[in-house]
Amino acid sequence: MKVITANFVTCAVKECKTSPASFPLHFHDAELEQQELEFQPEFIRNVIPRIDWEALRATANELGFPSLPDAKPEGEALENEQTMRDLHRMLLETHVSEGKLVCGNCNHAYMIKEGIANFLLPSHLGEIYS
Amino acid sequence: MLPTPDTSHVSFDTIYEPSEDSYLFLDTLASDSESKWLSARFPNQSTSPLVVEVGTGSGVVLAFTAAQSEKIFGRRDILTLGTDVNRNACIATRETATTAIKAEQQPTPQSIHISSLTADLCAPLRPGSVDVLLFNPPYVPTEDLPRLPSAKDNDPATAEAMSRSDKFDNDSYFLSLTYAGGADGMETTDRLLEAIPGVLSARGVAYVLLCKQNKPEEVKDRIRAWGWQAESVGSSGMQAGWEKLVIVRIWREDHS
Numbered sequence: 001m002k003v004i005t006a007n008f009v010t011c012a013v014k015e016c017k018t019s020p021a022s023f024p025l026h027f028h029d030a031e032l033e034q035q036e037l038e039f040q041p042e043f044i045r046n047v048i049p050r051i052d053w054e055a056l057r058a059t060a061n062e063l064g065f066p067s068l069p070d071a072k073p074e075g076e077a078l079e080n081e082q083t084m085r086d087l088h089r090m091l092l093e094t095h096v097s098e099g100k101l102v103c104g105n106c107n108h109a110y111m112i113k114e115g116i117a118n119f120l121l122p123s124h125l126g127e128i129y130s
Numbered sequence: 131m132l133p134t135p136d137t138s139h140v141s142f143d144t145i146y147e148p149s150e151d152s153y154l155f156l157d158t159l160a161s162d163s164e165s166k167w168l169s170a171r172f173p174n175q176s177t178s179p180l181v182v183e184v185g186t187g188s189g190v191v192l193a194f195t196a197a198q199s200e201k202i203f204g205r206r207d208i209l210t211l212g213t214d215v216n217r218n219a220c221i222a223t224r225e226t227a228t229t230a231i232k233a234e235q236q237p238t239p240q241s242i243h244i245s246s247l248t249a250d251l252c253a254p255l256r257p258g259s260v261d262v263l264l265f266n267p268p269y270v271p272t273e274d275l276p277r278l279p280s281a282k283d284n285d286p287a288t289a290e291a292m293s294r295s296d297k298f299d300n301d302s303y304f305l306s307l308t309y310a311g312g313a314d315g316m317e318t319t320d321r322l323l324e325a326i327p328g329v330l331s332a333r334g335v336a337y338v339l340l341c342k343q344n345k346p347e348e349v350k351d352r353i354r355a356w357g358w359q360a361e362s363v364g365s366s367g368m369q370a371g372w373e374k375l376v377i378v379r380i381w382r383e384d385h386s
Contacts (some may be wrong), residue, residue, distance in 0.1 A: 001244075001245040001247075002242070002244045002245055004209070004244050005211065005244050005245040005247075007256075008180060008211065008244075008255060008256050008259045009247070009254045009255060009256060010254060010255070010256045010257075011254070012249060012250070012253035012254045017257060023256060037240075037242070038238045038240070040207070040238055040239045040240070042207065042239065043178065043206075043207040043239055043242070046176075046177055046178040046207050047177070047178045047207070047209070049177045050177040050178065050180075092242055092244075110254075111281070113286070114221070115224070115245075116217060116220045116221060116224075116245075116246060116247070116248055117245070117247050117248065117254075118217065118247075118248040118249075118281050118284055119213075119247055119248060119249035119250070119253055119254040120215065120248055120249060120250060120278070120279055120280055120281045120283075120284060121250075121253075121280070121281065122280055122281050122282070123280045
């Protein structure tokens with residue numbers, strides 16, 4: 001599971017969707033793997049505008065990456081090769097292979113095993129919430 | 131003809147084997163009319179589209195979309211994500227997608243498969259995040275709808291501890307999830323349709339496959355009643371003057 005995924009997922013419990021605390025989910029005990037991928041500056045430039053920057057900053061911090069700039073790169077900052085390379089490495093080359101994603105609203109922990117996160121709810125949550 | 135992604139690594143004990151419906155999906159997405167429509171909807175200067183397939187099975191449809199993104203979208207910078215209730219299908223999809231991308235997109239740029247998630251439909255997806263949603267549902271009318279698997283059903287340790295007959299029952303259960311659609315074959319599709327307005331982005335579009343017994347004309351009328359558009363954009367197998375399978379495109383006209 002590539003790190004960028006955290007920017008597109010939230011808690012599977014319906015009632016949590018409206019709570020700001022359910023996004024982003026929080027990584028716990030994450031084991032990271034690097035898988036090399038050719039640097040594609042154009043691609044990163046087209047991906048950045050759709051990233052929720054505040055959420056990404058939180059994710060980067062939890063995973064132990066160096067702090068991201070306060071503001072999302074725009075205009076000239078998108079031409080800075082080092083910034084683009086750093087984002088490429090974190091968003092697309094870094095995989096979370098083991099660990100948990102935890103909802104800040106209901107505290108449910110979604111397990112990640114061999115890079116596959118399991119968002120199926122235990123039957124008691126399913127019964128209550130769906 | 132564009133090559134079909136390789137699925138020779140997939141064990142079909144619990145996973146749907148690519149069939150007529152899967153191939154109709156590939157042909158529809160790569161048709162001149164759909165690729166023209168999608169290229170106009172997601173022009174090159176716009177942000178990279180996130181393509182999500184729900185119920186990926188072997189991953190053949192999502193892998194094809196990723197690997198043939200140049201033909202389908204006129205661009206290679208697409209992100210793909212798959213969900214399936216079967217963990218084995220998620221593992222299979224990841225490999226099918228990454229293999230197909232490597233085989234078809236040299237040199238770079240390449241599409242990027244970001245993850246395969248074990249999940250019920252779109253449950254973990256952030257509202258408003260999906261640009262293209264693909265769904266080849268369990269559409270066969272059946273008396274009962276199989277129960278939804280829980281996190282425990284997908285624990286690799288549970289499967290390892292099974293006796294031979296338990297494994298057989300478990301495999302049959304997971305296979306039933308790939309086709310059994312309950313009343314009119316629509317029980318799962320109805321839940322997916324309900325999720326569409328919430329999960330799609332403003333420019334988002336969904337492609338949903340239906341069979342004749344699903345009553346596609348009624349389904350389209352229901353969607354239009356939301357103020358959305360719904361059109362059949364692919365079909366196969368004539369039966370008594372009706373198409374056996376159709377793919378319906380679902381979108382909002384006033385997106386920009």
